[in-house]
Amino acid sequence: MxxxxxxxxxxxxxxxxxxxxxxxxxxxxxxxxxxxxxxxxxxxxxxxxxxxxxxxxxxxxxxxxNYHGGYSGTFYPKEHLISGKVTIKQARLFEEQREIVAKSIVNGIRENMIEVLMHYYKHGKSDIKPILTHLKKDSVEKLEKANNIKEILSVEGYIWQTFYSSFNHILREDFVFNKRVKRPPDNPLNAMISFGNSILYAKTVTAIYNTHLNQSISFLHEPSEGRFSLSLDLSEVFKPVIVYKTIFDLVNNRKISVNKHFEKNVNYCMLNEEGKKIYIEALEGRLESVKEHPRLKRKVTMRTCIKLDGYKLLKMIMEGKEFKPYSLKEGI
The missing domain is CATH 3.100.10.20 (CRISPR-associated endonuclease Cas1, N-terminal domain)
Incomplete structure (x- = not known):
């Protein structure tokens, strides 16, 4: 790419x-x-x-x-890989197996969160053990019992809240996290999360553009007009791996500062120009990091792994193969 x-x-x-x-x-x-x-x-x-x-x-x-660092929109060239055959089968998969794909995505988010947190647990952050227990056991049971999209989304929300509860155990004190606030972000940590999620979403839009998938037919998120909802789906499992690992590294290694790299107002907080440059450089570094792919037997970047998830979904759409999104532990 x-x-x-x-x-x-x-x-x-x-x-x-x-x-x-x-x-x-x-x-x-x-x-x-x-x-x-x-x-x-x-x-x-x-x-x-x-x-x-x-x-x-x-x-x-x-x-x-936009001004706050949030995603506004995309200029999207005509779809050079559009396929009516794929779109019809993708819609059929949505009708027949939406819950299966949605559960797989949520489970992928959960597994990657565990892998990210295990690094800190192994390096002395023993306070997060109950959080890991919730992610390993409670959330699995909740996901297994979920019978429809509303219930699956509720479990996803529970998993994210559980993940967020680890932050004050992991991060430096000046990056206190009370709750996730999106529009607009209200503190430095929320500002970095929103900015990172927006970049990752846009990267996923680009990745899917270079496949035969239809951006508007999603499985976890509700398909809707005016947004690329499939990109919301496929970007979710990469958030712990790309966005949050980047933030944890920047904060804990003092590469980014509350006083130097943010603009704060009564109603919002955002990265300033220098802060954005630092963040983008770190995020791009993680996206371009290379690992040996155990199945392909060659080195691939994290950016390529996003596109490979699109191909995995295509395999399920066209050949009925199980869709298992990217796993940080397995490297695929």
Whole structure:
């Protein structure tokens, strides 16, 4: 896969010959088309239809973020891999086996949370043992008893709340966590979670774009107009592995500071420009980290693993093979 380009400053994007040009403060920065898969606009950026046509022909996706660092939307080129056959079978799987796929996703979230927390338990954070017990036993029983999507979503909520309860045992005191607040985030930890989740969601949109899957037919989240709900599904199991591991590393190794890297107001908190750069660099580092894939017998990045989950779902849609999302423990 090609590279991701992040634009943190205000400016103008345009086409210059066969390149993309970003102009700010009277200076031009050129973005090569050949090895660029997606562009993240994290500030106010202007562009025109000439550029959009060029981006579409080059199959480059552009993600837009708002002032608070939340996901606003995506410029999505025409789907070059769209398949009516896959869409029909994907809809059939939704009708016949939605709960099975949804449970598999929730169980994948749970297993990856356990693997992330076990690292801290083994390194002296013994206070989280009851939390691990809840994730290993109670949540499994709850998930097995869930009979419909509403109940499965309730178990997912329980699992996330259990995971959140570990934070004050793991993180430094200045990153206190009371509860998850999203729109807008109200403290530095919530700001990093929201920003990371938004980037991961956009990355998943890009990954699914490069498969035959239909973005609008999801299994855990309710399919709805105006959003790529399948990307919400497939990104969930990667949140503990990519977003939260990145945050834990930045906080505990003092790479990010409450006083230096955030803008705070009465109603919101967000990463400042320097904070975003630090966070993005760490997140990209984790996405590009390479591990040996036990089945493929070759090294793959975490970014590729997101796309591989899309292929696993395709296998279930087209061949009836069980869908088991990415497992941090197993490396697949």
């Amino acid at each position: 090609g590279k991701t380009k992040y634009i943190n400053s205000m400016g103008e994007l345009s086409r210059k010959d066969d390149s993309i040009c970003f102009r700010k403060n009277g200076k031009n920065v050129y973005i090569p088309v050949e090895n660029t898969t997606e562009i993240f606009c994290l500030n106010e950026v202007s562009l025109n239809s000439k550029l959009l046509d060029f981006l579409s022909k080059s199959n480059i996706i552009v993600h837009f973020f």
